[in-house]
Amino acid sequence: MKTQRKVVALISGGLDSMLAARIMLGQNLHVEGLNIFTGFCVQGHTHAIRNEHRKKQKRNDALWVAEKIGIKLHIIDAIEAYKDVVLNPKHGYGANLNPCLDCKGFMVGKARDWMEQNGFDFIVTGEVLGQRPKSQKRSTFPVVARESGAFDRLLRPLSAQLLPPTLPERAGWVDREKLFKFSGRSRRGQIELANDFGITEFSQPAGGCCFLTDTAYSRKLQDFWDHRPDRDYELDDIMLLKVGRHLRLTDSWKLIIARDSGETHYLNGYRSKFAHFAITSHSGPVTLVDGDIPDADVEMAARVVARFGSTRDAESVDVCFTRSDGSQHTLTVLPMLPSEISEPWYV
Amino acid sequence: MVRVDQTLDARNLICPMPVIRTQERVAMLDTGQILEVHCTDPGAIVDIPAWCRVHGHKVLIAETHGDESIVRLEVCD
Numbered sequence: 001m002k003t004q005r006k007v008v009a010l011i012s013g014g015l016d017s018m019l020a021a022r023i024m025l026g027q028n029l030h031v032e033g034l035n036i037f038t039g040f041c042v043q044g045h046t047h048a049i050r051n052e053h054r055k056k057q058k059r060n061d062a063l064w065v066a067e068k069i070g071i072k073l074h075i076i077d078a079i080e081a082y083k084d085v086v087l088n089p090k091h092g093y094g095a096n097l098n099p100c101l102d103c104k105g106f107m108v109g110k111a112r113d114w115m116e117q118n119g120f121d122f123i124v125t126g127e128v129l130g131q132r133p134k135s136q137k138r139s140t141f142p143v144v145a146r147e148s149g150a151f152d153r154l155l156r157p158l159s160a161q162l163l164p165p166t167l168p169e170r171a172g173w174v175d176r177e178k179l180f181k182f183s184g185r186s187r188r189g190q191i192e193l194a195n196d197f198g199i200t201e202f203s204q205p206a207g208g209c210c211f212l213t214d215t216a217y218s219r220k221l222q223d224f225w226d227h228r229p230d231r232d233y234e235l236d237d238i239m240l241l242k243v244g245r246h247l248r249l250t251d252s253w254k255l256i257i258a259r260d261s262g263e264t265h266y267l268n269g270y271r272s273k274f275a276h277f278a279i280t281s282h283s284g285p286v287t288l289v290d291g292d293i294p295d296a297d298v299e300m301a302a303r304v305v306a307r308f309g310s311t312r313d314a315e316s317v318d319v320c321f322t323r324s325d326g327s328q329h330t331l332t333v334l335p336m337l338p339s340e341i342s343e344p345w346y347v
Numbered sequence: 348m349v350r351v352d353q354t355l356d357a358r359n360l361i362c363p364m365p366v367i368r369t370q371e372r373v374a375m376l377d378t379g380q381i382l383e384v385h386c387t388d389p390g391a392i393v394d395i396p397a398w399c400r401v402h403g404h405k406v407l408i409a410e411t412h413g414d415e416s417i418v419r420l421e422v423c424d
Contacts, residue, residue, distance in 0.1 A: 037363055049361075058390035060363050063397040072401050077367045239361065265414070269359045 005173040006030045006120040007155075010111050011073060012209055013061025015190055015202040016126030016158060022069050022197050023157045024124055027174055033073040034114055035062035036107050038082040039238050040211045049243055049266045050259070061203045068199070076110055079235050086212070087231050091143075096218035098210060100135035101143065108148035115153070122153040122168045128190075129159040129183040158182045158190065211242060220246055223347045227251060227291070236270070240290070243267065246347040247304060253291030254347065255301060257308050260285075271322070277305040280330060281318035284309025299331055306335035351419065352380040358387045358415065365391040366398050369418075373404065376422045381407065383419045392416040 009021035011033035024031045066073035085106045089099030104127070111123045127136050127144075134140070141163065145154045152167040160169065160179035169176040182189045194202060211217040220241040225231045227248075240256060243263050248254035255277075258264040264286045267276075275289040287305045298321055306317040312335050320330045355372050357365035365386045372382055384395055395418045396406045405421040 035363075037367065041363075058362075058393055059397070060366065060390065060394045063363075063366070063394055063401065066401045067397055073398070075363050075367050075370060075398075077364075 004028065004030050005122070005168070006032070006118075007168075008111050008115050008118075008120045008123050009033050009071070010107055010123065010125045011035050011062045011065055012126065013065055013203055014126065014209065015187075015194060015199075016128060016131075018065045018069060018126070018199065018202060019190055019193055019197070020124045020126040020157045021065075021071060022199070023179065024174075025069060025071070027178060029173070031071045032118075032120070033062065033066045033071050034111050035060075035073060035075045036078045036110050037075055038085075038103075038210075039079040039235050040082075040086075042209050042211055042214075050262045064203075068201075074114070076114070078106075078110060081110075082106065083233065090147075094134050094213065096213055096215055097221055098212040098218075100132065100213075101140055103210075104135050104140075104144045105147035108144055108150050108154055112148055112150045112153070115150075121173065122155055122166070123150050124155045124157055126158060127156045129156075129162050131183075131185055155179075211238075217241060220347050223248060223254075227254075236273070240270070240288070244285075244288075245308065247341075247345040248347050249300065249304070249345055250297065253289055253293040253297070253301075255304060256288040256290060257305065258285035258287065273324075275324045276322050277302060278320050278322070279306065279309045279311060279317060280320045281316075281332075282309055282311045282314060284311055284317075299333060300336075302331045302333045303336040304341070306333055307338075307341065309335075311335055349419075350381055351383045352376065353382050355382060355384045357384050357391065360386065360388060362388050362390040362394060364388075366394045369395050369398065369420075373402075373420075373422055378422055378424050380422050381419060382422065383417060386416050386418070387414055389416075392418065395420070 007024050007029050009031055011017045021031050021033060063073055085099050085102045089102040091101040094100050115123055130137055145151055155166045155168050157179045159182055161181035162183055165176060168174040243266055244256040244258050246254055246256055258267050267286045267288055270288055275293060277287040285308055302319040305319055311317040316332050317335055318330050318332050320328055322328045355368060357368050365388055369384050392409055392411055396409050399406045399420050404423050407419040407421055409418045
């Protein structure tokens with residue numbers, strides 16, 4: 001009796017990796033999914049935090065994909081290990097702080113570890129030749145295979161017929177003739193294939209699942225690094241860069257001002273760790289202070305905070321300042337005028 | 348009295364950390380044991396049951412009270 005081979009599919013939650021896994025299921029293989037959480041993943045966080053996203057269905061897309069096609073999904077916490085990818089990318093950054101090629105190698109490397117630990121035979125990804133300018137092209141595919149240590153146990157079913165046969169194909173575990181030769185940025189072929197599989201719902205067909213590709217986020221991360229003694233970070237640090245308005249008034253501190261009640265709710269969870277401001281005479285956002293704020297700057301900061309509440313036109317606003325040691329005092333301030341808010345303060 | 352063998356505090360964790368912590372805890376439990384997860388991420392009430400379904404674990408309850416959700420699950424083979 002022929003042994004059923006086992007394949008681990010990297011599942012991002014998007015269409016391409018969903019198709020790659022689905023293709024393998026059609027070849028009578030045992031398929032399980034792996035989703036790697038780096039801390040910079042877009043989905044979930046902003047949906048969970050901001051009011052404007054609250055009406056959207058909240059779900060983890062990778063889990064949704066797994067359930068839709070009927071495979072197990074294992075989510076790997078790679079936050080700590082991923083730091084080296086972000087801080088020291090061997091292949092450099094893309095247009096923003098996105099280390100895409102290093103990231104691919106990292107993800108496939110994690111899948112290789114998992115494959116070896118769990119007795120699986122090979123790995124599939126949803127990569128498509130030519131779909132990404134830096135990380136999905138003919139010259140970089142072998143780099144990912146080599147640097148991940150997966151070598152020819154890495155199969156890209158969507159573009160396989162345009163690539164040299166891998167071990168699963170040569171060994172007959174997979175029928176190469178039933179794989180595909182998609183290339184380029186067009187999604188037409190994948191969408192037709194999805195229709196063939198009866199897949200009518202899928203998310204983010206053009207990718208974009210990482211905050212590091214986002215210009216505004218990258219600017220905040222660079223500012224964070226520029227004002228720390230070193231570039232190391234914790235999960236909370238990179239999470240807070242996704243939330244609120246960030247205004248840096250001096251090199252030693254910045255304000256993180258909630259933009260709506262959802263963000264206020266989220267930032268409230270950090271009040272025990274940060275000095276913070278809360279408007280007490282009116283409704284208004286909670287504001288964290290990241291850094292060491294000298295006493296001489298507290299009033300200026302309170303005036304900025306008052307500017308961003310429903311208090312912007314008030315003649316006086318009571319703002320309670322809580323230091324990181326828990327001590328409090330309330331200031332009565334005039335909200336800062338728009339003309340006093342310096343544009344370069346916005347990170 | 349409802350039997351709960353272990354409780355997991357996943358409050359103030361944002362997606363997908365509640366799922367990851369649930370996954371880790373379930374790996375330490377035996378078949379038939381019951382885990383109760385407390386979370387505040389609005390997505391967790393969807394994601395943890397989805398994770399249970401794809402892994403064949405039984406969701407006993409999944410309910411939200413105010414800002415907090417509780418998912419109680421039974422570990423299955």
